[in-house]
Amino acid sequence: MSKLLVIAEGRDGTLRNVSYEAVAAAKAIDNEAEIVGIVLGNEALDEQAQELIHYGADRVVTIKSDKLETYTSEGYGQAVLAVVNEESPDGIVMGHTSIGKDLTPKLAAKLDTGLISDVVEIEQTGDRAEFIRPIYSGKAFEKKIITDGLGFVTIRPNNIPPLEHDASRSGEVTAKDVEVADIRTIVKEVVRKASEGVDLSEANVVIAGGRGVKSADGFKPLYELADVLGGAVGASRGACDADYCDYSLQIGQTGKVVTPDLYIAVGISGAIQHLAGMSNSKVIVAINKDPEANIFNIADYGIVGDLFEIIPLLIEEIKAIKA
The missing domain is CATH 3.40.50.620 (HUPs)
Incomplete structure (x- = not known):
């Protein structure tokens, strides 16, 4: 054996x-x-x-x-x-x-x-x-x-x-008793910048925001949607570079790779670097006001419109279903 x-x-x-x-x-x-x-x-x-x-x-x-x-x-x-x-x-x-x-x-x-x-x-x-x-x-x-x-x-x-x-x-x-010795690296403090709750890399539902959320406040509806769905919030590199959120949320070729059951891309254009981190998600939903956005090419479902109108409606509908 x-x-x-x-x-x-x-x-x-x-x-x-x-x-x-x-x-x-x-x-x-x-x-x-x-x-x-x-x-x-x-x-x-x-x-x-x-x-x-x-x-x-x-x-x-x-x-x-x-x-x-x-x-x-x-x-x-x-x-x-x-x-x-x-x-x-x-x-x-x-x-x-x-x-x-x-x-x-x-x-x-x-x-x-x-x-x-x-x-x-x-x-x-x-x-x-x-x-x-x-x-x-x-x-x-x-x-x-x-x-x-x-x-x-x-x-x-x-x-x-x-x-x-x-x-x-x-x-x-x-x-088993193992003598762990000669550790040259000493970790004095661990500061977690990631949000509390579901771990992004293992979440079954991920709501990711891009430059289209426009500001750090624009991520607040995404967190509310994630809370309703029991998921985690992620971001594109563009959103991180714009200082809308911390880099610990970055999904893509130079960030985290995620494969959730449901991935909701909000205000994300769909650059190839971002797709490398999420394209294997089981179901992809894209929300973007630009009907020509590349993200729609890999999305299973697409919604063309203002995310600040669509996200609150989604939250309200999901809450009503769960009630």
Whole structure:
């Protein structure tokens, strides 16, 4: 039986949804493999470990250390490598998040292995897995296979659905003692500029504003719509450059890549750099007063009109449906 490691990622005492998606990805790679989760942090980790088991992991290794309170590539790298060296897995899976994009290339280099990043789908062909990932800013897709060595992949959030939660599943949780030393980077303070609530990269609904919102106040209706729909607010680079919002909300080639079930583009023209960050969304709704805006070329539904008239009507209608 093969063995696959899943590196879980937590925040504020809970695991991010992409951790459960990584377990599902590991199962898609080899349904018969033993799935071993790794949970890191500086607090009690048993509850997070059990949740990972409920979502399909067979057993979990936890590593608790004060030096793992906040992410550093050195600290997390040492902890993960200690488990890799002990478990000798056939593959490793992690989310293609900001942490995953920083950590996994360094781990791959230390392990002298390749890395397939930003996987959006896994297919079985014969007895091997094929990994599908977007290229050329999402305009094309390529298939990759692992012919030799350790299989190391990162998966894009919101593309591989997690397995069904099963509270009756049980598995072994082992606390491993790892001495995390020689950390040259010291994080003294973490200031989060992103809005509270749903994480943008994992949101099922995203409402994104562009230059068409005209000001920081123009984002207020977007936040209200996001609140009604249980979603998150994002922005185009143009809106960020105009200082309408913080760059932590930027979606696009040089920002976050999102693949929600519903993406509502408000006042966004549809530059290719922005499309690279959201074009794989399942349903795209565009609201723009310019009927020739490029965003309409990829939208499933388009509304031509003044966003400041349309958004309040949408909010009112959705509230009425929910009432």
